[in-house]
Amino acid sequence: MEARRWNWHLWAGFLICLVGFASYPVIFVKFPVTRDIPWVNFLLLAAGLAILFYGLRLAFGDSAPYRGKITGPILGLLSALIVGLFCYFIFFMAHQLPVSAAAPHVGQQAPEFELADINNQPVSLAKLLSTPLPGTGAPPKGVLLVFYRGYW
Amino acid sequence: MRGIEKSLTDLEKLGVRPVAISVDLPQESRELCHKAGYTFSFLSDPNAEVIRRYDLLHPGAGHNGHDIARPAEFLVDSSRLIQWVNLTDDFRVRARPEQMLAAAANLP
Numbered sequence: 108m109e110a111r112r113w114n115w116h117l118w119a120g121f122l123i124c125l126v127g128f129a130s131y132p133v134i135f136v137k138f139p140v141t142r143d144i145p146w147v148n149f150l151l152l153a154a155g156l157a158i159l160f161y162g163l164r165l166a167f168g169d170s171a172p173y174r175g176k177i178t179g180p181i182l183g184l185l186s187a188l189i190v191g192l193f194c195y196f197i198f199f200m201a202h203q204l205p206v207s208a209a210a211p212h213v214g215q216q217a218p219e220f221e222l223a224d225i226n227n228q229p230v231s232l233a234k235l236l237s238t239p240l241p242g243t244g245a246p247p248k249g250v251l252l253v254f255y256r257g258y259w
Numbered sequence: 260m261r262g263i264e265k266s267l268t269d270l271e272k273l274g275v276r277p278v279a280i281s282v283d284l285p286q287e288s289r290e291l292c293h294k295a296g297y298t299f300s301f302l303s304d305p306n307a308e309v310i311r312r313y314d315l316l317h318p319g320a321g322h323n324g325h326d327i328a329r330p331a332e333f334l335v336d337s338s339r340l341i342q343w344v345n346l347t348d349d350f351r352v353r354a355r356p357e358q359m360l361a362a363a364a365n366l367p
Contacts (some may be wrong), residue, residue, distance in 0.1 A: 110354065115362055135325075136351070139262070139355060142350065142351055142352075143352045145312040171298045171300050185349055193263075197351075201349045201350050201351045201352075202348060202349050204317065204329050204347070204348060204350060205316065205317055205318070205329055206350075207314045207329065207346055208314070209260050210266065210285075210313055210314040210315060210324035210331065210344070210346060211313060211314075211333065211341050211344070212341065212344055213341050213342065213343065213344055214340065214341065215340070215341050216339050216340060216341075217333060217335040217340070217341050218309070218312045218313060220304075220308075220309040220312065220338075222280065222302035222303055222304050223285050223303045224285065224300055224301065224302055224303070224304065225285050225286075225288045225292055225301050225303075226285070226288035226289070227285050230290070230300065230302055232335070232339065233339075234339055235276060235300070236335070236339065238276075239272065240271050240276055241269070241271065242271055243274070244264075244276075245291060247271075247274050247275055247276040247336065248273070248274030248275065248335070248336065248337055248366045248367075249274065249275045249276075249333045249334050249335055249336045249337065249363065249366045250275070250276050250277075250278055250334075251263075251270065251275050251276065251278065251332065251333070251334050251335075251359060251363070252278055252333040252334075252335060253260075253263065253277060253278065253280065253331075253332050254279060254281065254310065254313065254315050254328040254329070254330060254331045254332070255260065255279055255280070255281050255328065255330055255353075256281065256317070256320070256321070256327050256328060256329070256330060256350065257281035257282050257283040257287075257321065257327055257328070258281075258283060258287065258291055
């Protein structure tokens with residue numbers, strides 16, 4: 108019997124899935140174009156699954172000259188898990204936000220506050236609105252409050 | 260934040276002062292500003308009092324189950340009236356600089 112050939116498609120597909128998953132938090136989340144709709148990662152994951160599926164067909168094909176009847180299904184399952192986890196994060200977890208029904212809306216007064224800046228100096232909303240802007244020398248027409256999750 | 264830093268001159272030209280608020284401690288924000296080169300104001304609300312006042316608390320969503328702020332942007336005019344609000348429904352997706360500049364251009 109002829110020795111069966113190494114089925115690299117299975118490993119390549121799995122690796123591409125892995126890269127398609129891990130590259131989102133490491134690289135693509137940094138750019139709005141690839142973050143808001145993670146198309147690069149979806150493309151990588153789809154390519155990975157396609158190559159892996161091709162590898163599985165080779166392993167279980169009629170004459171089956173390729174290896175991979177055991178590693179194939181294992182890598183396939185792992186890749187499916189990776190893709191599932193990614194979809195869970197993008198389509199479900201990222202949407203788990205509080206309703207914030209009582210957040211101030213347009214036309215309301217913004218609640219006053221006083222918080223410490225990076226030099227531990229107290230800064231109030233009134234002060235932010237009255238301190239002249241650099242460059243113009245005039246107080247600002249508005250203050251843009253950007254609440255963010257923080258980096259802990 | 261990088262988008263805001265990049266648009267800082269344009270925002271200021273329109274008379275708008277951006278301010279970032281989170282539960283991070285002042286020294287943590289100072290390190291962030293230093294590392295990332297942010298030059299606008301960062302304020303620290305470690306007990307989430309103001310975040311609560313604005314109903315933006317995301318309980319237990321931070322590291323080790325810390326309460327943090329959900330992302331949100333408000334444009335407040337000189338008489339302290341809110342002129343524009345952006346509450347995202349996906350914490351990956353924040354207001355884009357173009358949206359903020361458009362809102363700033365509409366200030367009275």
